[in-house]
Amino acid sequence: MPQTIRAAVTRAFGQPMRVETVTLADPGPGEVLVAVKACAICHSDITYADGGWGGTVPMVLGHEAAGIVEATGPGVMRVKPGDPVVVTLIRSCGGCHYCAGGHDYLCETMFDLDRTSPLTDGTGAPIGHGLRTGAFAEKLVVEQSQLVAVGGNMPFASASLLACGAITGVGAVTNTxxxxxxxxxxxxxxxxxxxxxxxxxxxxxxxxxx
Incomplete structure (x- = not known):
């Protein structure tokens, strides 16, 4: 059943986010429900919230998160309930032209979550799944490719930094x-x-x- 959760919603660019009660859909095929334990604030979130990249509001931002898998949809193989995970915005199919060439971050596949956000407000109106993650919330739903299981001894606050800052900085050296x-x-x-x-x-x- 869909759950009601609290989330920080961006209703207007350049305005403070508002903590609201919203509805989060169940995970569909290949999707995972994660209870968020920590979420860092990336400059990309700030730029987006200020309107620097355009887009449509309302939305829930946040993409640098860590938490615990709470439930999985049909066909999920990478993680299981109870796993501590890092959640990132990179979503990939593993089989398209770009994924086959080792450029997963350029994946061109359209996922169900790209078409329909799992978030709605109290009136049933959709709320954008900001940066494909919506992690400024108590829970989130993402595609399984956006998750990596981590050791249970890593603090969630530290693990969340691996989702964006770490891979961006290290990737700038090794990949770019x-x-x-x-x-x-x-x-x-x-x-x-x-x-x-x-x-x-x-x-x-x-x-x-x-």
Whole structure:
């Protein structure tokens, strides 16, 4: 049965979010219900909420989350109820042209969650599934490819940072720059992404990191 949960809803760009009671649909085929235990705030959420990327309101933002799997829809194989997981905005089918080429983040498949948000308000009107996640909420529903199970000893606040800041910073070094071992790296700015770029450079074998 659909659940009523609390979520921070963006009703107008540039205005404060409002905590509201909303309805979250059950997970469909290939989808997973997660109880959110921690959610970081990414600059992308702020830019979106301020109207920098356009789009349609109302919506529930938040895409850098960690929590516990509460239920799974038919066909879910990657996780099971009770698993601690990291939740990310990257949704991929694994079989399209881009996924087959190792570029899952460019997946061109249209999922059910792309067509219909699992969130509705008290009147039954749809609320946008912001950044494909809607994690500024007590619970969320996402496609199973958006989840990675993590060790039970990792604090949820730390695990949530892996969903965006860590993969962005490390990926900038290993995937975008393709920095070879023995190279020198310069990182300008050491916020969440910058610190992970430093870590990525260290992992990649940088001779020096400035």
């Amino acid at each position: 720059a393709k920095m070879p071992a023995g190279a020198d790296a310069v990182v300008i700015g050491c916020g969440g992404v910058g610190l992970n770029a430093v870590q990525g450079a260290r992992i990649a074998g940088a001779a020096s990191i400035i």
